[in-house]
Amino acid sequence: AQRVTQPEKLLSVFKGAPVELKCNYSYSGSPELFWYVQYSRQRLQLLLRHISRESIKGFTADLNKGETSFHLKKPFAQEEDSAMYYCAPIHRWGAQKLVFGQGTRLTINP
Amino acid sequence: EAGVAQSPRYKIIEKRQSVAFWCNPISGHATLYWYQQILGQGPKLLIQFQNNGVVDDSQLPKDRFSAERLKGVDSTLKIQPAKLEDSAVYLCASSLGWGGFYNEQFFGPGTRLTVL
Numbered sequence: 580a581q582r583v584t585q586p587e588k589l590l591s592v593f594k595g596a597p598v599e600l601k602c603n604y605s606y607s608g609s610p611e612l613f614w615y616v617q618y619s620r621q622r623l624q625l626l627l628r629h630i631s632r633e634s635i636k637g638f639t640a641d642l643n644k645g646e647t648s649f650h651l652k653k654p655f656a657q658e659e660d661s662a663m664y665y666c667a668p669i670h671r672w673g674a675q676k677l678v679f680g681q682g683t684r685l686t687i688n689p
Numbered sequence: 690e691a692g693v694a695q696s697p698r699y700k701i702i703e704k705r706q707s708v709a710f711w712c713n714p715i716s717g718h719a720t721l722y723w724y725q726q727i728l729g730q731g732p733k734l735l736i737q738f739q740n741n742g743v744v745d746d747s748q749l750p751k752d753r754f755s756a757e758r759l760k761g762v763d764s765t766l767k768i769q770p771a772k773l774e775d776s777a778v779y780l781c782a783s784s785l786g787w788g789g790f791y792n793e794q795f796f797g798p799g800t801r802l803t804v805l
Contacts, residue, residue, distance in 0.1 A: 583731075622692070623732070623780065623796040665731050675720075675784075675792065676745055679731030 581606050583666055583680035591686045592656050600651040600683045602666030610668035612649040614640055615679070617663040626651075626664070636660070656687045691715065693797035695781050701803045707769040710800045714762070714783030720744075721758055722794060723766050724780040732780055738764065739786075768802075776804045 582605040592598055604612070616626040627635040629642040629649060640651045649666060666680040694713040702708050714721050720739050724732035735754065736746040740761040749756070753772070758764040768775055778799040784792035 588729075622798055623782075625793050667731075676734055676737065677732075677794065679733070681729065681731050 581668070581678045583668060583678055585664075585666055585680035585683050587683050588681065589684050589686070591688060593688050594658055595655050598651075598653045598656045598660065598685065598687075600664050600666075600685065602649045602651065602680060604647050604649065604666070604668050606647075606668045606678075608670060610670060612640070612642055613667045613669065613677070614638070614649075614651050615665040615667055617665070618659075619662070623665070658687045658689060661685060661687045693781055693783055693795055695779075695797040695800055697800060698798060699801050699803075701805065702771055703805050704773055705770040707767065708771055708802060709765050709767045710779050710781075710802075712764045712766070712781030712797060714764070714781070715795055717785070718783035718795075719761070719786050720784045720792065721764050722780075722782040722784075723756055723764070724782065726778045726780055726799070728777070735766070771802075771804045773804050776802055778802070 584603045586601050612629045614626040615623055617623045638651055638653045640649055642649050663682050663684050665682045667677045669675050669677050696711050700708055722737050723735045725735050726732040735749045736756045737744040738758040741758045754768055756766045778801050780799045781797040782794040784794045786792050
């Protein structure tokens with residue numbers, strides 16, 4: 580069965596501190612992995628995808644196939660990073676059905 | 690900029706009543722998705738359309754939920770009759786296509802349904 584686990588429902592860090600949001604997945608085949616973000620009063624939107632190997636708003640995510648993890652990291656948190664973050668794998672081909680984790684609410688304290 | 694439009698934004702009904710949600714995807718997007726997001730959970734896909742055909746409706750409770758996408762553009766999601774556990778935010782999303790390289794999904798603002 581396809582499963583995504585984000586172990587922390589809530590995460591609170593101080594501005595300037597490092598941030599790591601954890602994501603573990605159980606998924607058949609070789610999925611692509613994504614992080615979606617929802618800022619207050621805004622729509623759910625794509626933050627980054629592992630295949631692009633890019634840094635978005637200072638965030639990076641490394642796919643660890645051995646540990647089946649895709650943790651999201653940022654070395655220095657900013658107040659504007661406060662949001663709800665969702666990890667989501669998807670089949671590379673075909674119907675492209677996203678399976679979302681339960682989400683982590685990140686709060687950056689000033 | 691034009692994005693995915695949904696209406697209504699909020700709806701309160703009593704159990705056993707019927708309700709319908711409307712979605713207008715981004716122009717030119719062939720694929721349309723309906724998700725249900727219960728409080729404290731991530732979005733769950735209910736149904737996916739490619740143009741006006743259903744690609745996946747494996748998690749749609751077909752005894753009470755129905756959806757259509759006539760003419761391959763707008764879509765409506767209906768619940769009849771509603772139950773208390775249907776209280777959730779219903780999200781519509783669209784993407785250019787499906788298959789091949791991932792097509793980013795763009796989400797609407799959602800409709801918050803409260804069933805009393």
